[in-house]
Amino acid sequence: MAKRIDVSGLTAYYGSHKAIEDISMTVEPRSVTAFIGPSGCGKSTFLRTLNRMHEVTPGGRVEGKVMLDDEDLYGAGVDPVSVRREVGMVFQRPNPFPTMSIFENVAAGLRLNGNYKKSELNDIVERSLKGANLWNEVKDRLNKPGSGLSGGQQQRLCIARAIAVEPKVLLMDEPCSALDPISTLAIEDLIGELKERFTIVIVTHNMQQAARVSDRTAFFNLAAVGQPGRLIEIDDTERIFSNPSVQATEDYISGRFG
Amino acid sequence: MSNALVTDKRPSTLRAASLPKWTPWAIAAGSLALGIGISAAAGLGSSIQWGLIAAVLFVLGTYGIAARVEGRRQARDRVATSLVWVAFLIAVIPLVSLIWVTVARGAKVLDVYFLTHSMGVVADTEPGGGIYHAIIGSLEQVGLATLIGAPIGVLTAIYLVEYGRGRLAKAVTFFVDVMTGIPSIVAGLFILSLMLIFKMQPFGFAGSLALAILMMPVVVRSTEEMLKLVPNELREASLALGVPKWRTILKVVLPTSIGGITTGVMLAVARIAGETAPVLLLVFGNPFINNNPFEGAQASLPLYIYQQFANSAGSGAAYDRAWAASLTLIAFVMILNLVARGIARWKAPKTGR
Numbered sequence: 142m143a144k145r146i147d148v149s150g151l152t153a154y155y156g157s158h159k160a161i162e163d164i165s166m167t168v169e170p171r172s173v174t175a176f177i178g179p180s181g182c183g184k185s186t187f188l189r190t191l192n193r194m195h196e197v198t199p200g201g202r203v204e205g206k207v208m209l210d211d212e213d214l215y216g217a218g219v220d221p222v223s224v225r226r227e228v229g230m231v232f233q234r235p236n237p238f239p240t241m242s243i244f245e246n247v248a249a250g251l252r253l254n255g256n257y258k259k260s261e262l263n264d265i266v267e268r269s270l271k272g273a274n275l276w277n278e279v280k281d282r283l284n285k286p287g288s289g290l291s292g293g294q295q296q297r298l299c300i301a302r303a304i305a306v307e308p309k310v311l312l313m314d315e316p317c318s319a320l321d322p323i324s325t326l327a328i329e330d331l332i333g334e335l336k337e338r339f340t341i342v343i344v345t346h347n348m349q350q351a352a353r354v355s356d357r358t359a360f361f362n363l364a365a366v367g368q369p370g371r372l373i374e375i376d377d378t379e380r381i382f383s384n385p386s387v388q389a390t391e392d393y394i395s396g397r398f399g
Numbered sequence: 400m401s402n403a404l405v406t407d408k409r410p411s412t413l414r415a416a417s418l419p420k421w422t423p424w425a426i427a428a429g430s431l432a433l434g435i436g437i438s439a440a441a442g443l444g445s446s447i448q449w450g451l452i453a454a455v456l457f458v459l460g461t462y463g464i465a466a467r468v469e470g471r472r473q474a475r476d477r478v479a480t481s482l483v484w485v486a487f488l489i490a491v492i493p494l495v496s497l498i499w500v501t502v503a504r505g506a507k508v509l510d511v512y513f514l515t516h517s518m519g520v521v522a523d524t525e526p527g528g529g530i531y532h533a534i535i536g537s538l539e540q541v542g543l544a545t546l547i548g549a550p551i552g553v554l555t556a557i558y559l560v561e562y563g564r565g566r567l568a569k570a571v572t573f574f575v576d577v578m579t580g581i582p583s584i585v586a587g588l589f590i591l592s593l594m595l596i597f598k599m600q601p602f603g604f605a606g607s608l609a610l611a612i613l614m615m616p617v618v619v620r621s622t623e624e625m626l627k628l629v630p631n632e633l634r635e636a637s638l639a640l641g642v643p644k645w646r647t648i649l650k651v652v653l654p655t656s657i658g659g660i661t662t663g664v665m666l667a668v669a670r671i672a673g674e675t676a677p678v679l680l681l682v683f684g685n686p687f688i689n690n691n692p693f694e695g696a697q698a699s700l701p702l703y704i705y706q707q708f709a710n711s712a713g714s715g716a717a718y719d720r721a722w723a724a725s726l727t728l729i730a731f732v733m734i735l736n737l738v739a740r741g742i743a744r745w746k747a748p749k750t751g752r
Contacts, residue, residue, distance in 0.1 A: 250642070299636070
């Protein structure tokens with residue numbers, strides 16, 4: 142079910158501003174890949190190019206290739222809507238739909254796309270909530286609004302919502318930055334379980350988190366403010382944190398930058 | 400022990416003399432008494448005059464007393480507070496007196512008979528008759544105007560917020576702003592010129608068209624603001640689930656903002672319900688009941704009020720009817736507002752646990 146992502150020569154713009162330049166990497170299926178790097182280096186922008194959310198921003202456009210197994214996401218005639226059904230996303234701030242109950246939130250992807258069988262919906266919601274380790278906490282109040290949950294629960298609700306549509310890849314944009322350590326731990330455990338089924342890419346500012354959850358780590362940096370962000374290196378997480386091949390990576394990880 | 404003694408000797412920098420809580424009330428009462436006194440001495444008869452004198456005395460008195468007792472910073476704070484209160488009273492008094500007069504004079508002839516009969520066989524100078532024909536006319540004209548104006552307005556706002564980029568969107572925004580300022584008589588004349596081209600007689604729907612023109616920009620503006628309040632994260636969350644943009648707007652953006660949009664539409668309806676000029680031009684007025692808005696002259700409440708005043712030659716019965724119709728119109732607008740609030744509360748994003 143999980144798919145491999147192969148990026149080659151990817152450059153992304155906001156209007157005339159070049160945000161990231163010439164990025165190439167491979168993301169292995171059924172693994173967790175972490176993106177680290179200073180703010181403004183284009184980690185989130187790059188993440189958003191992987192499910193064509195970048196072009197939702199006015200002026201956003203992309204050059205280069207993103208292969209999902211053997212299909213180019215930016216090929217001619219590719220529908221961004223279908224891409225996003227294959228590549229799901231969890232955002233920095235929990236964003237459950239405020240007009241919907243917990244149940245409706247999880248079912249939203251299926252309901253709004255209109256491709257589901259009514260009899261299956263209950264099972265899918267239960268399975269997704271169990272998958273997000275939230276089922277036991279909310280099973281008695283599925284019809285209550287999702288905005289009544291705590292921040293950590295809301296973020297797990299958003300993960301349940303994302304995995305309910307059965308994507309092949311799950312992108313996470315700093316999913317724990319708005320959460321306390323205990324909720325963070327819950328999400329990190331969840332990431333460990335989810336990588337059995339999905340390809341996971343996670344952006345994080347927390348290097349311990351990258352070291353804890355990821356199999357591979359990519360380090361992004363930018364030469365100067367206003368310059369486009371670049372991929373410095375990508376390697377096994379252990380190597381990046383013990384013996385990186387580029388000096389800049391070691392400086393960043395050990396706190397010697399600037 | 401010695402420590403406490405030392406602090407006792409020093410004057411505290413945190414505590415200062417302060418006026419008791421009832422001071423503003425006392426100053427208000429004093430300045431009111433003084434205002435009446437000065438006016439009586441100077442022979443000013445108008446209650447507005449002594450009210451204004453009292454207001455000025457209140458602000459000045461507050462500053463003087465507070466500056467003397469509490470210091471200048473607190474005095475300025477109190478003056479700002481008292482100015483807010485004075486402004487509030489000046490705004491509220493006309494409003495309350497308007498409603499008071501309308502209720503007092505309108506309640507005289509407002510009964511079931513009045514609401515269920517027309518002016519068919521009653522001369523404008525005689526007592527009797529009612530506003531049934533005007534209520535029917537108002538409901539039909541405003542209803543049809545809403546059916547035309549509200550969807551176009553909401554769709555325009557959706558275009559401007561969700562799709563509009565570049566020159567076209569800017570042009571639309573500009574013309575909506577211009578339309579907001581169109582006097583109602585101009586909208587009426589515009590439709591009238593069309594009617595003259597096609598040689599048509601006055602009828603209710605022509606009035607609805609003019610009212611729809613007046614309604615649209617109000618709906619666009621308020622809906623636009625409501626749609627802008629919907630957080631972008633919700634749109635992105637929906638798009639990231641693989642939901643097409645139009646379904647995102649329909650199922651996520653609109654439901655989130657439906658309460659505010661309804662309120663905006665209701666306020667626009669309330670605005671056009673009181674329009675007289677275009678109705679006078681295009682619907683003409685009719686003392687008989689005409690249920691068909693597409694043929695023949697109709698009445699409407701604001702037009703009825705105007706005609707009762709204008710055509711009655713000073714007859715008390717006609718004035719009473721005009722007041723009663725005004726009361727009905729105010730009640731109608733108020734009910735609309737209450738309905739809008741009800742819908743807004745019912746549809747508001749839920750926060751319960």
